Amino acid sequence: MSSQYSDINEAIWASGKPTLEEATRCAQEKINDMLNISLSIAVTGDTGAGKSTFINSIRNLAADDEGAAKTGVVETTVEPTPYQHPTMPGVVFWDLPGIGSSTFLAKTYLKQVQFDKYDFFIIISSERFRENDIMLAKEIQKRKKLFYFIRSKIDNDIRAESYKRSFNREETLSKIRRNCQENLKEFKNAKVFLINCQVRNLSEYDFKLLVSTLMSELSEKKKQALIQSVPIHSLEILEKKVKMFEEAVWAAALLSGGIAVVPLPGLSLACDASILVAFFTSCYHSFGLDDKSLERLSERVNKPHLKALRKSPLVLGLASESTMRLQLSALVGQSVVEYLCSLVPGVGSGIAALMSFGCTYKLLKNGLKDLADTARIVLREAGLQ
Structure with a gap:
């Protein structure tokens, strides 16, 4: 729990706002800007x-x-x-x-x-x-x-x-x-x-x-x-993309935490899943890991095996559009506990928000690293340093 407090305080600090409520509003704006600008x-x-x-x-x-x-x-x-x-x-x-x-x-x-x-x-x-x-x-x-x-x-x-x-x-x-x-x-x-x-x-x-x-x-x-x-035509451009998404992880996680405060069964799970899907799908396409991008790169560098380098379950799940790609099973049990906590007046809502934030924050950071590492492997194999 202490690490979750540390993470959420770091996210609030990154937002530049003094409170969780204000930081969450800022997070909504940042995610909207990133995905819909x-x-x-x-x-x-x-x-x-x-x-x-x-x-x-x-x-x-x-x-x-x-x-x-x-x-x-x-x-x-x-x-x-x-x-x-x-x-x-x-x-x-x-x-x-x-x-x-x-x-x-x-x-x-x-x-x-x-x-x-x-x-x-x-x-x-x-x-x-x-x-x-x-x-x-x-x-x-x-x-x-x-x-x-x-x-x-x-x-x-x-x-x-x-x-x-x-x-x-x-x-x-x-x-x-x-x-x-x-x-x-x-x-x-x-x-x-x-x-x-x-x-x-x-x-x-x-x-x-x-x-x-x-x-x-x-x-x-x-x-x-x-x-x-x-x-993506170089590792340098990839790293610019990775940095941009890294700077948005706190916003996506805070958005999840803010949603968890609302005591409506299933809402947090659905929204957490939606946030993860949108975030990872954007990374997947931006990093050039989709089929068309890899086919184009393979033709350009004459290395037809590049697509086979996508080995992580997350990347393969995104490629096949499988609902299992986001490991939603890890969120199901979490969602039930969040809901029960949110029904407790005062402290309950705060605990629910903290739990939702911690879970989503961890999944986002790990998933982003997984996608970025896969893209780096592909680019190095393609000779695009």
């Missing part, structure tokens, strides 16, 4: 620059997957088109028509594409950033929203230069960066990222830098949506 990202650029390919890759989809954005050598986007993240419906990438066409004139573009609905803009070019791209960035800047330039198809530039006897990969990349900066000299410290937009090669060049930059500039809530949704 929205993020709308606008992606625009010239025809053939790689907009749709980037939107597919950052959602870890191939061009022929269900829900993938259409790609092609001609303009396929004639109006702003939303593409939801496959496991996080609140995260939406908007494929915007290229600016400067007869339908979308530069001077009225932002109004036509409904500027206010997007959290930030990504402007993609496969060559030089055009006058219309620069004009768009200026208008976004005036309205005080974030925007980023992506120079795509870097592999084509590298391939073209590689035939020269004097070829040096890093010097070629530096030259491309200098050219981009010169092209965008009207912007002080223009944020330009060299990206290979194909899903197989997304992690090359500046993708990690792009993610880090967004993490440092987005609000805390939007940052949570971003880090959950980006595909």
Whole structure:
């Protein structure tokens, strides 16, 4: 019991609130933010620059997957088109028509594409950033929203230069960066990222830098949506995800503890199970342990056995969507005791809350560690250090 008091005091401290009641309200908000936050990202650029390919890759989809954005050598986007993240419906990438066409004139573009609905803009070019791209960035800047330039198809530039006897990969990349900066000299410290937009090669060049930059500039809530949704291409990105979920364990457990105070038979068990299911399912998909993510990774690194590394009962249960995956039997007996304690005036409710918190807290911490360790094993085997 003393360790449970210590855990719950630590959770209240983490919430920044003085009482259990206030901390529980804070916990509800934090869990809602983590599981239901929205993020709308606008992606625009010239025809053939790689907009749709980037939107597919950052959602870890191939061009022929269900829900993938259409790609092609001609303009396929004639109006702003939303593409939801496959496991996080609140995260939406908007494929915007290229600016400067007869339908979308530069001077009225932002109004036509409904500027206010997007959290930030990504402007993609496969060559030089055009006058219309620069004009768009200026208008976004005036309205005080974030925007980023992506120079795509870097592999084509590298391939073209590689035939020269004097070829040096890093010097070629530096030259491309200098050219981009010169092209965008009207912007002080223009944020330009060299990206290979194909899903197989997304992690090359500046993708990690792009993610880090967004993490440092987005609000805390939007940052949570971003880090959950980006595909894992390195151990570094995985650890960012793990840390985010570790910081939310106290909130999920406090939410369970707060629910246990209500003297209604079965309520705590149902809510504990719901909290655990939502939390672990989010971790499972965010860590890239689902079938589709592992299949994509296996293809990319040519190691078809990666899925077989999922050996823990929790991970296998989540993969099969089994109700046994959360070891609910451990909660059933606990729930009965919680209910009896909650009927005792005064102290009873506090004991029920403490017991529910302790049980859920332990399950959450152990389950998160199990999922994170499995993901680390997969990434190391895939060679993504």
